[in-house]
Amino acid sequence: MNAPVKQVPMTAGFPPNPVLVKGDGAPLVYLHGLLGQEWGGFLDALAARRRVYAPAHAGSDEPDELRDLDSIHDLLLYYDDLFEKLGLAQIDLVGHSFGGMVAAEIAATYPGRVRKLVLIDPLGLWRDDAPVQDYLLVPNERRAALLLGDPARADVRAHLALPADPAEQVAALLHRISALASVSHFIWPVPERGLARRLHRVKAPTLIIWGEQDQLVPSLYAQEFAAKIAGATVETIAGAGHTPQFDQPERVAASVLKFL
Amino acid sequence: MKTIWFHLQGYRDLPDDFSKRYESVWVTPPNDELCDSRQVAKYLRWNVEELELADKLGFDGLGLNEHHQNGYGFPVSPNLIASILARQESDAAIVVLGNTLPLYNPPMRVAEEFALLDCLSGGRLVAGFPVGSPMDTVGCYGIPPTQVRPRYYEAHDLIKQAWTRPGPFPFNGKYTKLRYVNLWPKPLQKPHPPIWLAGGGSVETWKFATDNDYTYSYLSFQGHKYAKTLMQGYWDQVEKAGLDDNPYRAGFAQIVVVGATDAEAEKLYLKHIRNFYSKSLHVPEHMMAIPGFMSKKSVAFNLAKGAGGIRGAITDPYSASWKDFTETNKMVIGGSPEKVAGELEEAIRSLRIGHLMILLQIQSMDRELTEYNSRLFAEKVMPKIRGIWDQEGYVDHWWPQGATRHRQPLATQAKANAKARVAA
Numbered sequence: 148m149n150a151p152v153k154q155v156p157m158t159a160g161f162p163p164n165p166v167l168v169k170g171d172g173a174p175l176v177y178l179h180g181l182l183g184q185e186w187g188g189f190l191d192a193l194a195a196r197r198r199v200y201a202p203a204h205a206g207s208d209e210p211d212e213l214r215d216l217d218s219i220h221d222l223l224l225y226y227d228d229l230f231e232k233l234g235l236a237q238i239d240l241v242g243h244s245f246g247g248m249v250a251a252e253i254a255a256t257y258p259g260r261v262r263k264l265v266l267i268d269p270l271g272l273w274r275d276d277a278p279v280q281d282y283l284l285v286p287n288e289r290r291a292a293l294l295l296g297d298p299a300r301a302d303v304r305a306h307l308a309l310p311a312d313p314a315e316q317v318a319a320l321l322h323r324i325s326a327l328a329s330v331s332h333f334i335w336p337v338p339e340r341g342l343a344r345r346l347h348r349v350k351a352p353t354l355i356i357w358g359e360q361d362q363l364v365p366s367l368y369a370q371e372f373a374a375k376i377a378g379a380t381v382e383t384i385a386g387a388g389h390t391p392q393f394d395q396p397e398r399v400a401a402s403v404l405k406f407l
Numbered sequence: 408m409k410t411i412w413f414h415l416q417g418y419r420d421l422p423d424d425f426s427k428r429y430e431s432v433w434v435t436p437p438n439d440e441l442c443d444s445r446q447v448a449k450y451l452r453w454n455v456e457e458l459e460l461a462d463k464l465g466f467d468g469l470g471l472n473e474h475h476q477n478g479y480g481f482p483v484s485p486n487l488i489a490s491i492l493a494r495q496e497s498d499a500a501i502v503v504l505g506n507t508l509p510l511y512n513p514p515m516r517v518a519e520e521f522a523l524l525d526c527l528s529g530g531r532l533v534a535g536f537p538v539g540s541p542m543d544t545v546g547c548y549g550i551p552p553t554q555v556r557p558r559y560y561e562a563h564d565l566i567k568q569a570w571t572r573p574g575p576f577p578f579n580g581k582y583t584k585l586r587y588v589n590l591w592p593k594p595l596q597k598p599h600p601p602i603w604l605a606g607g608g609s610v611e612t613w614k615f616a617t618d619n620d621y622t623y624s625y626l627s628f629q630g631h632k633y634a635k636t637l638m639q640g641y642w643d644q645v646e647k648a649g650l651d652d653n654p655y656r657a658g659f660a661q662i663v664v665v666g667a668t669d670a671e672a673e674k675l676y677l678k679h680i681r682n683f684y685s686k687s688l689h690v691p692e693h694m695m696a697i698p699g700f701m702s703k704k705s706v707a708f709n710l711a712k713g714a715g716g717i718r719g720a721i722t723d724p725y726s727a728s729w730k731d732f733t734e735t736n737k738m739v740i741g742g743s744p745e746k747v748a749g750e751l752e753e754a755i756r757s758l759r760i761g762h763l764m765i766l767l768q769i770q771s772m773d774r775e776l777t778e779y780n781s782r783l784f785a786e787k788v789m790p791k792i793r794g795i796w797d798q799e800g801y802v803d804h805w806w807p808q809g810a811t812r813h814r815q816p817l818a819t820q821a822k823a824n825a826k827a828r829v830a831a
Contacts, residue, residue, distance in 0.1 A: 210553050210699050217581065284434065284546055286693050317710045324706055328553055328699025336549035 150186045150194070150201070155232045157225075161212055164229055167201040170194030174235050175407070177201045178226075180244025180268075180390065181282055181294055183326030189392035192400030197239070197407070202229055204246070206329035208322075213332045219340050222249065222333060223256050230260065239407050240351075241265040244294075244363075244389065245330045251342060251349065251372075258350040265403050266372060267356045268364055268389050273339035277365045283331055293363040296388045306393070346375035353379040354406040356399060358387035380406075408755060408795035409803065409813055410763050411502050412461030412781065413470030413660065415480035416454050416488075417687055417770040418442060425478075426689040426725075433477035433690050434546035441478060453774045455491055460778060461499075461767075462492070464785035467813045468500035468533070470764050472605075473507050474540070475547040479687040479770075486520045493528035500810035501528050504605050504624065504764070505535020509555050510548045513583045514562035518569040518590055525594040530809025534600040536563060536621075538612065541697045542690060552699030556611065558582050570599040601805040603658070603762075608637040610705060616641075616656075617648035622805040624658030624762060628688060630738035631754035634659060638758045654796050655761030655803040661754065662739045662766045665783040669742040673729040675776065680732050680739055682771045684724035744787030751792055761796055761803055 150169035157164055167186050175197040177190060184203040193199050205225050206213040216222055226249065230238065240261045242250025247269025254261040270279065282293055291298040291307055298304065309316045334340070353376045357369040366383060373379045382402055387394040421441065422428070429436050436442075458469050469492055471485035482488060485503045492501050501524065506517045525532040536559075538544075544555045561580045565588070568578065574589030594600050605624045606612040616623040623641055625634055638657065645656060664680070666672030701709070721727045721736055732739040740750045755763065767784055768777040793813075806813070 206553075209703055211702065213553050214557060283552075283697060284694055286691065317707060320710055321703060321707055324698040325703060331699055332551050332553040335545065335551040 148187055148191050150190070150199070155202075155229060157228060157232065159228075160215065161205070161225070162209070164202050164205075165208075166203070166229075166233065168199070170196070170198045172197040173239065174233075175199050175239045175241060176230070176235070178240070178242040178246030178250050179204060180246050181327060181330055182390070183207055183322055187393070188396035189400050192397060193241075193403060196404055200233060200235070202226075204249075204326065204329050206332065207326045210325055210328040210332065213329060216332070219249075219252055219333055223252055226253055227257065227260075236260070237262050239263045239265070241267065241403060242269060243267040243392065245270050245334065245338070247271070248334070248338065248342065251346060251376075254351050254353075255342070255345040255348040258348055261349075261351040263407055264349065264351040264353040265356065265406065266353065267392060267399070268358055268361050269355075269368075269372065270334060270338040270364060271340070271342040272368055272371050273337060274368070274371065277367055279338055279368075280363050282363060283327065283335060294389050295393055296390075302393075343375060346372070347377075349376045352406075354403070355379055355381045356391060356402060357381065357383050358389055358391035358394065359383050359385050360387060361389045363389040408763065408792050408797075409467040409500075409655075409761060409806065410765050410789055410792065411468035411470040411500070411658075412458065412464075412466040413472075413502075413504075413764040413766055414454055414458055414482075414768055415472070415687075415766065415770070416450075416482040417480040417683075418447070418478040419450055419771050419773070420446065421478050421682075421686045421771075425686045429689070431542075431690050431694055432479050432687055433540075433542040434694055436478055438476075453777075455488065456774065457768055457777050457781070458488070458492055459495065461781055461785075462495060462497050464781055465789070465812070466499060466765075466785065468502045468762075468810065470502040470504055472504050472535070472537075473510075473543075475510075475543045477542065479690075486524060489524050489532075490527060493524050493531070497531070498810060498812040499531065500533055500807050500812075501531050502533040502603070502764075503535050504533070504603055504626075505537050507539035507543055508536055508562035508566070509539055509544050509550055509558035511562065513585060514565050515569065515583075515585065515588070515590075517562070518566040521566075521600060522570070522590060522592050522594040525596055525600050525807075526592055528809065530595040530600075531807050532594070532596070532600045533603050533805075533807055535603045535605055536566075537605045538609075540607075540695075541700045542694050545697050545700060546694060552697050554582075555700060556702075560615075567599070570594055596808045601807055603805065605658075608640070609701065610640070610644075610708075611702065613641045613644040617644055617650055620650065622656050622658060622762065624660070624764060625758075626660045626764070628660070628662060628684070628738060630736060630740075631659065631661065631758055632737040634758055638760070642759060652759070653761070653801050653804070654755075654759045655801060655805055657758065657760040658762030658764060659754070659758050659760045660764040660766060661751070662769060663747060663751070663780075663784060663788075664739065664741040664767075664769070665744055665747050665780055665788060666742065667783075669746060672741045672743065676741060676769070676772075676780075677729050677732075679769045679772045679776075680741075681724055681727065683769045684721065684727070684732075684738070687770050688724075744783060744791075747784070748788045748791040751788065752795060755792065755795055761801065762805075763792075
């Protein structure tokens, strides 16, 4: 399962963004989470009805690029530029995890750009009584459990399996390491940068999807988001973790498409 | 050849099953379970006494470093301890290796405190500028891994300017913006105290050392055999930069234990060596190799060559033998004074180093054993290695101007001291 890559040239010294593009229909942009850019059953299902654009998070191939992106504010300008280059005026925006945090920020900063917003287990808020867990200074097994699910599960193991070829293996590991580095640039050590103060500006109808067994961001955060975005609806996915679209791709895709 | 008595200032009594019960000695070992402030009160006094003893025993320098939230060594602010040493009348260097620049906000604090220490000590300060370990910077101080080096470089520029430019002047950095930089006082040494870099072998740091003509010290516990390849990488960079091969461009840390005989050394120290390697170096891979801390290039390099842990080749330090530590892997130099002197000279010449950061206090060793080890070394080993590099005529351009001890042979110094005592 994959999608063609469109190399979108960027300005200000940034290298092209390798946007995965597939499908026909109204534009939908998907912003990935902590596992880095990847295409799977969930995006394939969305692409059956929509034209899906799945960019790579800035700096996720070469973290050195982040030197010119100091904050979430710079990152929002980066995505605004990217949408411009893609010729996208108004979009439906789906963001997962860190991508969900960025999607919420985009919807709050550019309310006119986002027609409908879907947040899947987004980061961005913080409660002292239910802290978001650490994903960075943890063993690989623990990270797998937080982001995907029990590493003993065959599907989790298969998803994280490395290629046998040594060169490809190094490339795959670098991809994962760089993705984590590029995200941590913006959210380490606590993934909260004032989004709570800005969420009231979100005008787009919003669907909040949460894996009920999310070990990274407890599902009570769904209500936190819902309380701050007018008219938002929450859908909890039973039996799913931080990445419900990995656990139940068809189910989550159906919910998203129904909402859009 | 300069020998710097270096104190890690670790916690001396971690439980025997520490590394089985806890994930890491750094960042997360629960303080209330493991760290008794009453014990620390005692150990801090010992630490200072041991450093003062090293001064009296004639070591060329006294070494301190900075680390946070761990049992391996928690000299959280080396400047505090250094200020006690700076107060003593002495001609030994105070080697603060160093202040972890990315952790200071604004880094003016480092410029100020180092300047103060330099004045207080009579120009005996070495100003160490380490980047910091991933555990300290990312783990304990919450700096995003990708920002550690940029913050480091900017802090370095600010401190250098604060020391050398006439104040007041503005500084417009990314992380630090100051309208008025106007240091009171500037350091006693001109243009500034010698700047030493320290690291675990990152290519970027070697380059930074040669770009600025700084000396670089490789700090690891894997011993000189393992260090050979890494130090060769540094010397290759020195050559590439067109600089001379002066051994004082390089330093190295080494655990050394001396006994009256080889057998006595094993009897006295093996349990402390095992203790150190099994507990103090108990840091998991996910805290040492944090995504974004190293450049993509360095990560790719390490992945390709298959990087090892900081314990080196020893798989179970709890049960490793004296031979494992001192012969098979040569992580520790230990034995009779003759054996230690011979092996040290070999290491010094092989790595081509002018500054030896010698570790004679190893975590669980008590005050008495530390003194025994230090005395034996000072009396029986140091005289044998002190003259290394003298015949070749190398001059140490990275030694503090006020630290004049090394220019006098030990015997002369002792005589001078005796004379001073009689006069008093």
